[in-house]
Amino acid sequence: xxxxxxxxxxxxxxxxxxxxxxHLILSGSTAAEADDLIQEGFLRLFRHLGSGHPVxxxxxxxxxxxxxxxxxxxxxxxREFALDQPELTSMIEQMRTTGPDAEAxxxxxxxxxxxxxxxxxxxxxxxxxxxxxxxxxxxREIAEMFRVTVQTVSESCAKAMLELRRLGDES
Amino acid sequence: MNRKEWQDRxxxxxxxxxxxxxxxELDGPAARDVRAHIDQxxxxxxxxxxLELGMSxxxxxxxxxxxxxxxxxxxxxxARLIRxxxxxxxxxxxxxxxxxxxxxxxxxIAFACSAATLCLVIWITVFLGAPRQSVYASxxxxxxxxxxxxxxxxxxxxxxxxxxxxxxxxxxxxxxHGRLTPxxxxxxxxxxxxxxxxxxxxxxxxxxxxxxxxxxxxxxLPEHADSVKETSQGFVITTRLDGAAIREGSIILSRSDWRAxxxxxxxxGEAPIEISEVSYDLSDSxxxxxxxxxxxxxxxxxxxxxxxxxxxxxxxxxxxxSELDLREAFHSIGAxxxxxxxxxxxxxxxxxxxxxxKPGETAAIRKAASRIPxxxxxxxxxxxxxxxxxxxxxxxxxxxTPPLAGELQAKLxxxxxxxTFLESFRTRSSHVLAEAAALEQLGKRYPDDKIKTLPPDLRxxxxxxxxxxxxxxxxxxxxxxKSLSPVLDxxxxxxxxxxxxxxxxxxxxxxxxxxxxTLAEPHLRxxxxxxxxxxxxxxxxxxxxxxASKLMADSLKARSFLEVHLMSTCxxxxxx
Numbered sequence: 103x104x105x106x107x108x109x110x111x112x113x114x115x116x117x118x119x120x121x122x123x124x125h126l127i128l129s130g131s132t133a134a135e136a137d138d139l140i141q142e143g144f145l146r147l148f149r150h151l152g153s154g155h156p157v158x159x160x161x162x163x164x165x166x167x168x169x170x171x172x173x174x175x176x177x178x179x180x181r182e183f184a185l186d187q188p189e190l191t192s193m194i195e196q197m198r199t200t201g202p203d204a205e206a207x208x209x210x211x212x213x214x215x216x217x218x219x220x221x222x223x224x225x226x227x228x229x230x231x232x233x234x235x236x237x238x239x240x241x242r243e244i245a246e247m248f249r250v251t252v253q254t255v256s257e258s259c260a261k262a263m264l265e266l267r268r269l270g271d272e273s
Numbered sequence: 274m275n276r277k278e279w280q281d282r283x284x285x286x287x288x289x290x291x292x293x294x295x296x297x298e299l300d301g302p303a304a305r306d307v308r309a310h311i312d313q314x315x316x317x318x319x320x321x322x323x324l325e326l327g328m329s330x331x332x333x334x335x336x337x338x339x340x341x342x343x344x345x346x347x348x349x350x351x352a353r354l355i356r357x358x359x360x361x362x363x364x365x366x367x368x369x370x371x372x373x374x375x376x377x378x379x380x381x382i383a384f385a386c387s388a389a390t391l392c393l394v395i396w397i398t399v400f401l402g403a404p405r406q407s408v409y410a411s412x413x414x415x416x417x418x419x420x421x422x423x424x425x426x427x428x429x430x431x432x433x434x435x436x437x438x439x440x441x442x443x444x445x446x447x448x449x450h451g452r453l454t455p456x457x458x459x460x461x462x463x464x465x466x467x468x469x470x471x472x473x474x475x476x477x478x479x480x481x482x483x484x485x486x487x488x489x490x491x492x493x494l495p496e497h498a499d500s501v502k503e504t505s506q507g508f509v510i511t512t513r514l515d516g517a518a519i520r521e522g523s524i525i526l527s528r529s530d531w532r533a534x535x536x537x538x539x540x541x542g543e544a545p546i547e548i549s550e551v552s553y554d555l556s557d558s559x560x561x562x563x564x565x566x567x568x569x570x571x572x573x574x575x576x577x578x579x580x581x582x583x584x585x586x587x588x589x590x591x592x593x594x595s596e597l598d599l600r601e602a603f604h605s606i607g608a609x610x611x612x613x614x615x616x617x618x619x620x621x622x623x624x625x626x627x628x629x630x631k632p633g634e635t636a637a638i639r640k641a642a643s644r645i646p647x648x649x650x651x652x653x654x655x656x657x658x659x660x661x662x663x664x665x666x667x668x669x670x671x672x673x674t675p676p677l678a679g680e681l682q683a684k685l686x687x688x689x690x691x692x693t694f695l696e697s698f699r700t701r702s703s704h705v706l707a708e709a710a711a712l713e714q715l716g717k718r719y720p721d722d723k724i725k726t727l728p729p730d731l732r733x734x735x736x737x738x739x740x741x742x743x744x745x746x747x748x749x750x751x752x753x754x755k756s757l758s759p760v761l762d763x764x765x766x767x768x769x770x771x772x773x774x775x776x777x778x779x780x781x782x783x784x785x786x787x788x789x790x791t792l793a794e795p796h797l798r799x800x801x802x803x804x805x806x807x808x809x810x811x812x813x814x815x816x817x818x819x820x821a822s823k824l825m826a827d828s829l830k831a832r833s834f835l836e837v838h839l840m841s842t843c844x845x846x847x848x849x
Contacts, residue, residue, distance in 0.1 A: 105408070108354040112347045119345035128335065133343065141350055148354045217334045236332045241296055252298065253289060260288035263327030264320075 104152065111148045114160050115140070122164060128233055131172065139175075143168040165237050169247055220269035228262035231255055285317050286310055292324055344730065348419055352412040410499040410510045413526055414491070417484035420531035421450070431532060434551040435481055439467065440544040445551065450480050450532075470546065474519050474538040481548045482533040487524045507534065517541075587621040587647055593727065595647040596623045597734055600715070602641035604738060610707045610745075612638060616718075624651040676821035677764055677807045684763055694760070695809060701753040702801040708746045709794040715739060716787030739786045746790075750797065754832055757804060761828060764807075770825050773833045793835070800831035 119140060126136035143164045150157065157163045221229065227248075234244045241259065245252045279286045286294075286307050293299045294307045311317045431450040436443060444460055463471075463478070475490035477483060491497065491512045502509040511523040521539035526532070532553070538546040596616060603609040612629035625642060629635055642648050682691050719735050727735065765772070803824045805811050819827075 105355075108351055111354060112351045115350050116345050116347050123343070124335075137343065141353060144350055145353055213330075214334065217330050221331070221334060232328070232331050233335070235328065236335050241293065241298055252293070256289035256293050256298075257287075260292040260324060263292070263324045263331070264288060265327070266330050267323045267327035 107148065107152055111144055111151070114147070115144045118161055118164065121161070122168065125165065125233065125237060126168065126172070129169075129172070129230065135172075135175070139168045139171055140164075142171055159238075162237065162239055162243075165234065165239065166243065166247060169234070216269075217266065220266050223269060224262050224265065225258075228258050231259050232262055235259060285314060285320075288320060288324065291317060291321050295321055295324060346419075348412065348416055352409070352416050355409050355412055406501050407499040409501050410491075410512070411488075413501065413508050413510060413531075414484055414488040417526050417531040417533065418488065421483075421485065429555050431553060432556055433482060433553045436549050436551050437478075437481065438547045438549075442467075446478075448478075448480050448482075450483060467546070470519070470538065470540050470543070474522055474546075476536070476538065476546075476548070482524075482536055482550060484524060484526060484531075484533045487522065487533070487536060490519075490522060590728070592618050592621065592623055592647060593731060595645050597731055597738070598645045599623060599625060599642060599648055601734070601738055602645065603638070604742065606634075606637050606641055608634060608638050608641075609711045609742070610704070613707070613710075614638075621647065623648045625649075626651050673806060673811050675806065675808050675810055676824075678809070680764055680767065681760065681808050684760065697756060698804065698808075701749070701756060702797075702804075705746065705750050705753050705797055706794070706801065708742070708749060709790065709797050712739070712742045712746055712786075712790040713794050715742060716790040720787055721785055743786055743789070746793065750793070750835060753797075754800075754835055757800075757832070761804070761825070761832065765825055765829055768822055768825055770822055770829065773826075773830045796831045796834050800828055800835065803828040803831065 122140050122143070123133075123136050126139055127133065131139065146167055147157065147160060147164060150163075224232070231244055231248075234247070235241070239247075241255045242252050245255045248255070279290065290299070290303070290307055291311070294304065294311065299307060311321065432447065433450065434445065434447050436445045438444075442462060444462060446460075460478070471478065471481075475486045475493070477486055480486070487510075491499075494512065494514050494517070497512050497514045500511045500513075502511070507525050507527045509523055509525050511521060513521045518541055519538060520541050521537075523537050524533050525535040527534050533550075535547070535549040537548070540546070596618060599616060600609065603612070603614055608614060608627065608629070612627035612634060614625050614627045616623065616625045618624070623645075625648065627635070627638055629638065639650065642650060678691075681694070682688065685691050685694055715738070719739070724732055724735055806819070807821060807824050807828070
């Protein structure tokens, strides 16, 4: 039974590894931290499932657990401000982007550069909220994770989305 | 659109309420009011659309962000899960036991219950725990094998100094895991009985801490019991077989990298054989000749990579993988730049040819290539496939007098300083040009269309290789330009030639790495050629050399382009 569960969780791990790794790197983790967090997240998922608790959406569950693990880690290392001050700009600069195919390629690349610039102007919290929202988490869930009100998250996200819409066109 | 105005029904709902509405997170009267307003308000419908567009822009950007994602390690996770299972299983049981003992029952009943539970625990540990330990042991050995394969895939050799001890006999020797190893001389202190016991336990004295050999010995046993113990150093796997000549064997795998650090063999009626690691290091290089290398080359262990038989059918994917292995191997030893390798595929084989004349480099190249299947060294690439590199500073018919040679000497002080500067210029320029040419060749071999046809793991590896080459080029080009800049800036000032200014608007933002490679090479070439004509006697095809001011202006332009374009802008990597 446990073997079966271990096999199931290992399968989920293979399926979601790249997406979760990307999410963690974009959240400001180093590659080594991301790898550790993913392993720990899946270990917790294994224990959670093994103790008979169902999980509706493993990806969301993992994102939330890894976010909490990351905050714990940051607190443990006394990097209290790391979450609010990720080196967003340098991270965005290092980010590699790729465009779709064929004739729309040039336009798509211009769009990427515009959006890239617009993202680099977001406040770190706005960026973190959007990143979690892009993973499919509800505003309410994001608020719980950051221990703020839904209104705070909603205001922040709405402002960021409108800025992205506007700056993405003008910059 | 603020909350107060909305609450007073004097304006539009604020954007955050619209977002909550879109996310279906409003309920009750608030949801009803916002929905009713939006139904009648074009402005708010537009705001809703803008919110959705802003989010979709972010998602699209996130989805196109290509970061070098390492390969997941499901076997490592699986091992961890099994470990968690074996560690975690007793806990609820113990808790239950504790619960039973805490019940306020008469002493005898409590004692009977606890004794019965203890028996149950022992029964579970003995009869159910054993298979789990066995699975766990297999998993750990599998991880060690994967780690060993990975070492070889990265052309690394694990050099260990080991000590073998049995009773008073102590033997120390250097062994190498992960490559074809010179067979070591038979130690005269090892008698035939000891040798026989070592053979029985699958201990190869040329690589006695090979986890693969231990796994092989363990698999060969018809029935055995395994146990796994964790220590601060690593995992101790012990395998027992009652009644056999070798009654027990154990191996310790390091926690940090899964390498085997100790092994022991228990022989019936004899003192145990203990083998332990004294020291270790990782290297790419061949062992020194001082080591006892005698006899023919033999495989160091069961997991060494061996080229398949020539008659076997080789798939296109195998060839792609081998070619990429070869390119990565050349890059790791710097031969992709220094040896100008040509690589091509024909007749189910990946051929390579290099121009290096250095014996050490030739040996390193051959050694790297020897580990990769389907790869052969060829005398020369067939002409129809050859992609010649453009020659640098091809000598022309007319000798030029460097117009700024005198200024250079005046600026640097003496002929010795000039000679040092020009030597550094020649070395750096040749190196960055070779780097740019290597990257350009890689770009031609793997254009975007080609990369898209590769499986994801190869695609990621091509991107990683390109990123690494590009990073070296950026770093070295930056150093090269910086070394020239003080001289160029001073001379430009003397010649009253203005700086070309910020030309960032004239270069595209992000380009695919292949395009950047193509663009970098001619600009580096132009800069080098112009500076050479300014400062060094050269040969050109032009009867009338360009004036110094023109050469200087062109140099500054090429430098500016390189600074802005090659070193500062983002690079696009192929779809992965």
